[in-house]
Amino acid sequence: MTRRVLLGMLTPSSNTVLEPVTQAMVAGLPEVSAHFGRFKVTEIALSGSALAQFEDAEILRAAELLAHAKVDVIAWNGTSSGWLGFEADERLCERITAATGIKATTSMLALNEILKTTGVTRAGLVTPYRDDVQAKILANYASLGVDFSNERHLGLQDNFSFSEVTADQLTEMARAVAADGVQALAVVCTNLRAGPLVEALERELKLPVYDTIATVVWKSLILAGVDPKRVEGWGSLFRNVA
Structure with a gap:
């Protein structure tokens, strides 16, 4: 067996x-x-x-x-x-x-290990979180030498509501943060339906997409x-x- x-x-x-x-x-x-x-x-x-x-x-x-x-x-x-x-x-x-x-x-x-291993220092960030939570995430990554200033977030607080964010919303957010100079894109939240979109996003954006x-x-x-x-x-x- x-x-x-x-x-x-x-x-x-x-x-x-x-x-x-x-x-x-x-x-x-x-x-x-x-x-x-x-x-x-x-x-x-x-x-x-x-x-x-x-x-x-x-x-x-x-x-x-x-x-x-x-x-x-x-x-x-x-x-x-x-x-x-x-x-x-x-x-x-x-x-x-x-x-x-x-x-x-x-x-x-795991995400931090991946960013370090791949040498990513400037990345796009997508989350559903509030402004103040997002600011904390940006500051914590800045302390690691990772610039997530190309970011989009939805200002949501109720954890269940994250699961109702649509594929179209996530795709538009990803496109918005895929600016020149970004080496990768991270979707930070395990209650977003981003995982099934990754292959298509990577083909379109020509960037690695790391869903948490x-x-x-x-x-x-x-x-x-x-x-x-x-x-x-x-x-x-x-x-x-x-």
């Missing part, structure tokens, strides 16, 4: 996109399956109550439940460290591994010992980034 590869995904409770998209991404890998644990996330803002959703205790509780399924990796399939600061994800991964003995990653740490559902699947496969090049039809990330 071929060894099963089990990917554990920590999921915002109000997210309706990342589960079906993740399952579709790995559908061509017969030994790989994705398994999901939810914790409460209903809004994205900088208020005390909104920030408290991402305190480690609830996330660790969900991670420990995923560990019961003997998953090969536990990934936070979310983008909160974009505004909290990337050290929040680094600390979370350390705590998950300490509590479960399982390797851990996140959408944003794809980034965490890419890194999770690597940590689980699966060649991400086996994922077909979901963008140049899987084909070209070692």
